[in-house]
Amino acid sequence: MSQVKLSQRSYDIQASPIRKLTPYADEAKKRGIKIYHLNIGQPDIETPGVFWEAIRKYGEKTLKYGPSNGIPQYLESLKRYYNKFGFNVNTEDIFVTTAGSEAIIFSFLAVMETGEEIIIPEPYYTNYNGFATMAGVKIIPLTTYIEEGFKLPTIDKFEEKITSKTRAILLCNPGNPTGTVYTEEELTRVVELANKYNLFLIADEVYREFIYDGMKHTSIMEFPGIEERAIIVDSISKRFSACGARVGCIVSKNKELMEAIMKYGQARLCPPTLEQIGAVALHNLGDDYFKAIYNEYKLRRDTLYEGLTSISDVIVHKPQGAFYMVAKLPVKDTEEFAIWLLKDFNIDGESVMFAPLDGFYGTPGLGKNEVRLAYILNCEDIKKSVHILREGLESYRTVNLNTTL
């Protein structure tokens, strides 16, 4: 009997760089080590109580299929939420998805055929790779650099990547993992490019509210003349600290696109109902909620930034948005260093975990000495994490002379 063989894509699909070190962390925990998880964008902030209350009060006796595009009251909430930012959208321009993940997969399927291409500035959210594999499409990475604050490349750099197969550009703004916020001027150039080359422009704006230093978030939905091309993929996970809720959405004024999304969505029937009930309550919270979490995250960012910049030979990009920070460490391979921290190092029974950045690049070989740190823990824990990282680096460079720079 021959061995049955999986599809090639099952071998090709990237294992999550954010989660693949988890077995080492689990092993450390078994040995009684406490791990500070800066590797994953899972905030420690409580999901607002109104979310839990709304779900507890849900009175239906049968948990029925919901509408494929989301329950009407949540679509209304989303409409009000986007209108607040000046987006001229109605409920029919919104499709509720099972988290931002499904929003991205559906968008990829809708705008690209198998083998077609999407340009994404790198480093980019690593799970885009998995979604591209699932949709059978190709990500064309366009490198941005820590030394330049991960700013968008000039238009000629984009144009170098455009082929007959290019169908879309994806921008994550504010950026994961970079924390970079694109200016209106940068975005204008990309909008013009999309118009010129007849491309879709997909914007991952799940960190819309996480903007620091008085910067303003500019959405692609604010540009006139881009209505047919603009697709927003969104999620409540980060905004309301509800990562396990699995509620996201697609927003677009392109009617034909939304009809296609409806067909993909009908195949999988509906997104989860209860969490949409909770999300309605979350969207009623208003701006006070965001002000409170804004202050907390800004403090965390500053604490992590000050800590990291005080470590010698570490290069850090100060992010203007989201809750991630990229740092270049004086080691050859940050994955090896990450594993060493989990396996062979601790201070008073504590160690730290981050995400090696090479998995966030599409270009092989890049990011080997970079890491992503999520500032999703309180400042006390961030300070301890920085301390462990500082001491760990020193120790690692002493014992592993050949693997450090």
Next chain:
Amino acid sequence: MSQVKLSQRSYDIQASPIRKLTPYADEAKKRGIKIYHLNIGQPDIETPGVFWEAIRKYGEKTLKYGPSNGIPQYLESLKRYYNKFGFNVNTEDIFVTTAGSEAIIFSFLAVMETGEEIIIPEPYYTNYNGFATMAGVKIIPLTTYIEEGFKLPTIDKFEEKITSKTRAILLCNPGNPTGTVYTEEELTRVVELANKYNLFLIADEVYREFIYDGMKHTSIMEFPGIEERAIIVDSISKRFSACGARVGCIVSKNKELMEAIMKYGQARLCPPTLEQIGAVALHNLGDDYFKAIYNEYKLRRDTLYEGLTSISDVIVHKPQGAFYMVAKLPVKDTEEFAIWLLKDFNIDGESVMFAPLDGFYGTPGLGKNEVRLAYILNCEDIKKSVHILREGLESYRTVNLNTTL
């Protein structure tokens, strides 16, 4: 500025035949007409109270990302559930998905490359078409017939469909839409075929508990020697009347396959947590729950069957499982008839909705005069639905002589 174009698959993907008549039903409801929905497998049975209680008691303050493969306590529940049926599975052989839909998509992606083929007896659950489009794979339909009780075709009929691109066979058992339960002998033949041609065997067994007339459900997991090939896709939606929960799973003893599924699953991070908490409680209900719903569904089946067989010129297959019934009506096009029932017919302000069956066939032209009726309403409503159908058919045949047979 040129018009931006969607992917070809966005035009090709089938609109849900179960949901596409919904606008007509909505329109009828606006006119004050009550519609009996036999078109969709949405039971009116209450989701057991333990589900709601478990979710209300959930004490975490932050709804965090869960493990990609499901929360540990639910994996344990599923293991016990499958062990009860004699499946030799452990928690690592189970992967929790966002409903059965995701279980099927992941399975398609894992075993087939773009353009490869899966053989599915038709009529089959229509949403397989959407999942195949998303995965870029091709469903090769193998026709079964109402006159033969939709029994599995002989092996030579399967062999006629096998090409160099065939990678898998999918069986839905008990069948949706047919309600047919495959015997151990029928399944043995397919298992031998899968071994002979080195194919995966995917079994959609979400209706496992819905078996009538003293028949026994045989799972592909019970066959020795099929461990590397067998994949079960499952869901709590029908079993526990929790369609809006979006909790399903994949079960397989193939380690390499489960590693691939983990990678697809990590890309989308995790299935919803709260409903898994509820599902743990559901799996603790035990057999009494199933006995009660069994009796109710059997009564509904018998009521619908007796009703339909009493209408002249209607051919009905008496299902041994699930909660669907296929009937051949004396009209040329059941979709037109369905629309007519919603637009132009009612009895005392009530009408009925079913799913035209042509969308459940992969072979064009088949099923035009067949329908699927879901017996998910109480017997009183089923009797009223049959009455409306009987009178409606008579009326339709009188006013639309050219469209009836």
